[in-house]
Amino acid sequence: MKTPREILFKRHQAAEPKLDAIRKTVVREGQRAAVPKSRAADTATLPAARWLEFFLSLRWHLAGMGAAWLVIVLLNLNVGQATNLASAIPRAKIPPAQIILATLRENRRELLEMIQPSESRDVRPTKLFPRSERSYETLTA
Amino acid sequence: MLVVAEREQLPVLQARAGEPAAWDTLFRRYQLPLYVYVFELVHEEQASLDLVQETFIAAVRHIASLRDDGKFGSWLFGIAHQKCIQRWRKQNREEILREETADAPDEFENRPDELLIRQEQEAEFMSRLNQLPLPQRAVLLLHFIENFSLEEIARITNTPLGTVKSRLFHAKRALRKLVFENEGK
Numbered sequence: 001m002k003t004p005r006e007i008l009f010k011r012h013q014a015a016e017p018k019l020d021a022i023r024k025t026v027v028r029e030g031q032r033a034a035v036p037k038s039r040a041a042d043t044a045t046l047p048a049a050r051w052l053e054f055f056l057s058l059r060w061h062l063a064g065m066g067a068a069w070l071v072i073v074l075l076n077l078n079v080g081q082a083t084n085l086a087s088a089i090p091r092a093k094i095p096p097a098q099i100i101l102a103t104l105r106e107n108r109r110e111l112l113e114m115i116q117p118s119e120s121r122d123v124r125p126t127k128l129f130p131r132s133e134r135s136y137e138t139l140t141a
Numbered sequence: 142m143l144v145v146a147e148r149e150q151l152p153v154l155q156a157r158a159g160e161p162a163a164w165d166t167l168f169r170r171y172q173l174p175l176y177v178y179v180f181e182l183v184h185e186e187q188a189s190l191d192l193v194q195e196t197f198i199a200a201v202r203h204i205a206s207l208r209d210d211g212k213f214g215s216w217l218f219g220i221a222h223q224k225c226i227q228r229w230r231k232q233n234r235e236e237i238l239r240e241e242t243a244d245a246p247d248e249f250e251n252r253p254d255e256l257l258i259r260q261e262q263e264a265e266f267m268s269r270l271n272q273l274p275l276p277q278r279a280v281l282l283l284h285f286i287e288n289f290s291l292e293e294i295a296r297i298t299n300t301p302l303g304t305v306k307s308r309l310f311h312a313k314r315a316l317r318k319l320v321f322e323n324e325g326k
Contacts, residue, residue, distance in 0.1 A: 026201065
C-alpha cells in the first residue's frame with residue numbers, strides 16, 4: 001500500500017537528473033548575478049558613504065570658499081576686460097615718444113602761463129572803491 | 142520511503158543573503174515536488190522542466206517579497222502555479238480553470254495519507270487523478286505532495302478558502318470511490 005505522494009514521486013523519479021542540472025544552472029547563474037552586486041556594495045558603497053559624510057560635514061566651509069572664488073573670478077574678468085581695451089588700440093595710432101614728450105611740455109608751459117602772471121603783462125594797482133561802485137565796475141568791465 | 146519533513150529548518154535566511162549553497166539546498170528540497178505538481182497539471186515533460194526552471198529563477202529574483210521564511214514552500218508553489226496559469230493564458234486555455242462545484246460539508250477528513258493505494262490500483266489512481274477537473278486536481282496535488290493546509294492551498298492558488306475546501310472534498314470523494322470500488326471487488 002502506498003500513499004498518493006509516494007506513487008506520484010515514484011512516477012517522476014526519472015526526471016531527477018534533469019532537475020539537478022536545472023538547479024545547478026540556476027544556482028550558478030544566480031551566484032554570477034549576485035557576486036558583482038555584493039562586491040560592488042562592499043567596495044563602492046561604504047567608501048562612498050564615508051566620503052559623502054565627510055563632504056556634508058564641510059558643506060558650509062566649501063560654500064564659503066566657493067563664493068570667495070566666485071568673487072575672485074568675477075573681479076579677474078573685469079580686470080581682463082580693461083587690459084583688453086588698452087590693448088585694443090592699434091599700435092599705428094600711438095604717436096612716437098618724442099611727440100608725446102613735446103606735447104606734454106607744451107601743455108605744461110600753457111598751464112604755467114595760466115597760473116603765473118607773465119612779467120610783460122600790465123598790472124594796474126587796484127583801486128579801492130566803495131562796495132557798490134566796485135561791483136558795478138566789475139560788472140561793466 | 143519519501144516522507145515530508147514536518148516544518149523542517151530551511152536555510153531561507155541564508156538564501157536571502159545570496160548564499161548559493163542555501164539556494165542549492167532549497168531547490169534540491171523542492172525540485173521534485175514542484176516538478177510533480179507542474180507535470181501533473183500540464184502533462185508535458187519539457188514544458189514542466191521549463192516551468193520549474195522559471196520558478197527557480199523567479200524565486201531568486203523575488204526572494205525579498207517573501208514575508209515569512211516559514212512559508213517558503215507555499216510561496217514557491219505559488220510562483221509555479223502562476224507560471225502554469227500564464228502558460229494556459231498564452232495558449233488561450235483559461236476555460237480549463239473555470240469550474241463550478243457544490244459546497245463541501247463543514248467537517249471532512251483531509252489527511253493526505255488517509256488514502257492508501259494498492260500496487261495494482263496505481264495506474265487506475267493516476268487515470269482518475271487526470272480525469273479530475275484541473276482546479277480540483279491542482280488542489281488535490283498540493284494536498285498530496287506537500288500536505289499544505291487549506292489556507293496555504295488557498296494562498297497558492299489565489300482562491301477563496303471555501304472554494305478550496307469544496308474542491309478538495311469533491312476530488313477526494315472521486316478518488317475514494319476508486320479505492321472502495323476496488324475493495325468491493
